[in-house]
Amino acid sequence: MKISRQEVAHVARLARLSFSEDEMELFTNQLNQILLYMEKLNEIDTQNIKPTYHALELTNVLREDKVGPSLPPERVLSNAPAENKDMFVVPRIIR
Amino acid sequence: MKYEAVIGLEVHAQLLTDSKIFCSCSTQFGAPPNSHVCPVCLGMPGVLPVLNKQVVNFAMKMALATHCRINPFSVFARKNYFYPDLPKGYQISQYEHPLAEDGWVEIEINGGKKRIGIIRIHMEEDAGKLIHDPYKPVSYVDFNRTGVPLIEIVSKPDIRSPEEAVAYLKKLRSILRYLEICDGNMEEGSFRCDANVSVRPLGSEKFGTRTELKNMNSFKHVQRALAYEIERQISVLEEGDVVVQETRLWDEAKGVTRSMRGKEEAHDYRYFPDPDLVPVEIDSEWIEEIRQTLPELPDEKKERFIKEYQLPPYDAEVLTSSKELAHYFEAVVSACHNPKMASNWVMSELLGRLNQDKRDITECPIAPEALGELIQLITKGTISGKIGKTVFEEMYETGASATEIVKKKGLVQITDEGVLREIAQKIIETHPKEAEQYKAGKEKLLGFFVGQMMKETKGKANPQLANKIFKELLKG
């Protein structure tokens, strides 16, 4: 086993997902299969290889500190489920 | 048992760039809600953040000013958590490979110096702003602040008291302001601080369990919150209990820290390199280029003030606490050529008066040259130091020059010995009892006579001369 049911439950909770008992069973098995397959990578000797941080070999892609146009508020809020005075309305989290 | 506090501080400083860290939206404070946002800072799918070069320059300045090592290779990472002020579900920050590591700043505490270590400085984006509805269980989100550049400065757990914590914060803030990369406004949140606090028996090497303190919006809050939390942890241990590792919020109104339950799991951030951003490589040439731009920093300026102007360390510390104040002081000195007097007048009269009005040196109604002129009138003996204070007050209120005020109000010091001697004679005649007592050996009464002289001349008599005359006349 590469990942336990508790770990799957923990990750699901961090992602704000909830699953039924059957789904938990199914995903735990599937994640295990995926992780076992990924294990194959450990067969390669990477002793003297620098870790890859990016798929491209580029560095220092930078922009100058210039202000450009932003979006008009009505477009910003056009996908908002609820809005009030140009602000997004969300359920309260704290207290 | 004696306990010792162990404190580490995490400081977030907003950088004074024009545009955000990964998009070209404006960073201007106080704009209408959601008017400075775009698909990048709103975290829309398919957008590509591009790093603002000025953010790297500014962060490097702070790294050099705090003696950090700038890493030749640094990487942005995603810090994953859900909170409504974070539209992407992650914050772009740095984790494994921060911009800079292993520095220090020096603080002055109880007359001695102490170095506080810095673990790391990294670049990241700020989150949006939540406004909680006072009546309904909803919050309102303004994303203008999302993507405003921050540097996070993490100290080593070298701090041992609330006073040291405040001295360290003031030093960091002063350096940031000297560098002109952060305005350091704690109330508006451009300079923020979280603290990790634990206590342990004095002499113990092992760290105790720590709590994380948040919501301290001024130096005073930091001082009070830390003092409270240290006491709280000590009494928990004294009662045989254990300190719980948790996040606690400072409640300034009640003067207590309280537990923020249910946030424990939030510390599982699952960092990984952000595939949208390529690594940053910094060579020695770039570092040198930035080093050339560094101004004289507070510690250097302070040392120079001590040497060049022969000021006591305390005065030099106060006068260099901000670039503007230091500049003001130096302008006064070059106008009056008397550093000691300049320091006294700026430190006591001027700062005291500004403080009364809750004004900053940049809002000072007296130009440094004008204060220098006033000091010259005193050193030349045109007016007495006491009259100088009256003139100062008038200058502060009206903006008139010292010479003008002295002329208009006839405040020129009386240095004519004949005139003063005449007045002294009269005073002695009208106070025969005191004169007898003085002659009988009660020399303390000299002050009384000089005081009478000042009253008579509305403070215009030259005090040294008055002293001399009374001594002569009362010799017996």
Ligand SMILES: [Zn+2]
């Ligand atoms: Zn934007």
